[in-house]
Amino acid sequence: MKDKKSNDIWVFVEIKEDGSVQPSSLELLNPGMQIAEKTKGKLVAVLFGSELQSAVKETAEYGADQILMVQGSEYEEYSTDIYTDALCILLKKYAPAALLIAATNNGRDMSPRIACRLKTGLTADCTGVDAEEDSGCLLWTRPTLGGNLMACIVCQEHWPQMGTIRPGTYKKKKIVKEHVEVRREFVKLGASRNRVRVYETIEEEGVPADLESAEIIVAGGKGLGSAQGFQMLQNLADALGGAVGATRGAVEEGWISHAFQIGQTGKTVSPKLYIACGISGAIQHMVGMSSANMIIAINQDREAPIFQIADYGIVGDIYKIIPEFTKKIVDIV
Numbered sequence: 001m002k003d004k005k006s007n008d009i010w011v012f013v014e015i016k017e018d019g020s021v022q023p024s025s026l027e028l029l030n031p032g033m034q035i036a037e038k039t040k041g042k043l044v045a046v047l048f049g050s051e052l053q054s055a056v057k058e059t060a061e062y063g064a065d066q067i068l069m070v071q072g073s074e075y076e077e078y079s080t081d082i083y084t085d086a087l088c089i090l091l092k093k094y095a096p097a098a099l100l101i102a103a104t105n106n107g108r109d110m111s112p113r114i115a116c117r118l119k120t121g122l123t124a125d126c127t128g129v130d131a132e133e134d135s136g137c138l139l140w141t142r143p144t145l146g147g148n149l150m151a152c153i154v155c156q157e158h159w160p161q162m163g164t165i166r167p168g169t170y171k172k173k174k175i176v177k178e179h180v181e182v183r184r185e186f187v188k189l190g191a192s193r194n195r196v197r198v199y200e201t202i203e204e205e206g207v208p209a210d211l212e213s214a215e216i217i218v219a220g221g222k223g224l225g226s227a228q229g230f231q232m233l234q235n236l237a238d239a240l241g242g243a244v245g246a247t248r249g250a251v252e253e254g255w256i257s258h259a260f261q262i263g264q265t266g267k268t269v270s271p272k273l274y275i276a277c278g279i280s281g282a283i284q285h286m287v288g289m290s291s292a293n294m295i296i297a298i299n300q301d302r303e304a305p306i307f308q309i310a311d312y313g314i315v316g317d318i319y320k321i322i323p324e325f326t327k328k329i330v331d332i333v
């Protein structure tokens with residue numbers, strides 16, 4: 001679209017199959033607030049679903065000025081056709097300045113279709129977003145050229161400014177607002193049709209359930225020396241109620257699948273506690289985990305760069321430290 005009707009920033013808030021809110025969507029309300037302040041618009045959360053009361057209540061705690069709820073049985077589960085059609089109708093009606101979508105499977109599926117229909121640009125899989133105050137254009141950051149460079153992408157004169165943002169890039173931020181306006185929207189889908197029916201959802205085996213939203217991550221690198229080392233880390237993660245992650249070094253060795261990789265070409269995480277075991281601290285790894293609240297690094301090389309960002313550093317052999325540490329935790333719990 002060539003014009004916008006407002007400076008509002010929209011965040012599409014995805015609802016999971018169990019009716020709860022996708023945490024990575026709530027994370028986007030955090031940068032959304034700062035951007036809306038710069039563009040001098042409202043922060044609007046858009047929700048689709050069949051039963052939205054509790055999702056609206058939860059979303060209202062994360063800083064939205066307004067919530068658009070689109071309720072109906074046709075939105076009970078995600079459908080590429082229905083969601084794309086409905087969101088395009090709303091975007092044409094309100095013509096906001098920007099739309100932020102979490103880079104989940106559904107977000108990645110829907111976003112390019114919307115951008116194409118509205119004849120606007122889409123910056124996919126971003127690791128950061130900001131806004132230019134003068135132009136109101138969004139500044140999207142993402143790795144480019146195989147991850148060797150970070151690019152700042154601007155899409156001028158096309159609205160809404162659209163991008164998908166990697167889960168885990170931002171932290172959810174609770175904000176108490178005196179008033180959050182909740183508006184019901186009825187979208188007349190007309191000739192829309194759902195061409196795809198989902199008969200069954202099969203969870204892929206061996207994939208970490210929610211690495212991006214884990215509060216504790218025990219990550220391993222090449223210092224583990226073998227795939228067996230990850231079992232040792234899994235024991236510690238289980239004792240702490242956390243998840244296991246890995247460096248690209250360990251993934252390339254074939255010790256663990258790419259789904260566990262953290263970093264520039266893997267996942268972005270932001271846990272409360274990150275325990276880095278046998279990880280040197282290459283920049284491409286650190287961009288994916290440096291926003292953790294607390295980092296504990298265990299490495300036998302006291303010069304390893306990971307110690308520069310660690311809150312606590314232990315110089316030593318992981319094979320001596322981790323089993324002892326796990327035993328202590330198990331004894332306490």
Ligand SMILES: Cc1cc2nc3c(=O)[nH]c(=O)nc-3n(C[C@H](O)[C@H](O)[C@H](O)COP(=O)(O)OP(=O)(O)OC[C@H]3O[C@@H](n4cnc5c(N)ncnc54)[C@H](O)[C@@H]3O)c2cc1C
Nearest residue numbers: 147221222223247248249263264265266278280285300318
């Ligand atoms: C374009 C591009 C994208 C990339 N994307 C990513 C990415 O997304 N994620 C990522 O992780 N990397 C990525 N990399 C690779 C990155 O540059 C590093 O090569 C990688 O992170 C190194 O992994 P590592 O720390 O496991 O291995 P190493 O750098 O080999 O470090 C192993 C560490 O283990 C320590 N150690 C060894 N034995 C022990 C022991 N017994 N006890 C304690 N410590 C021990 C060593 O002292 C060493 O510091 C990318 C690279 C490029 C070029």
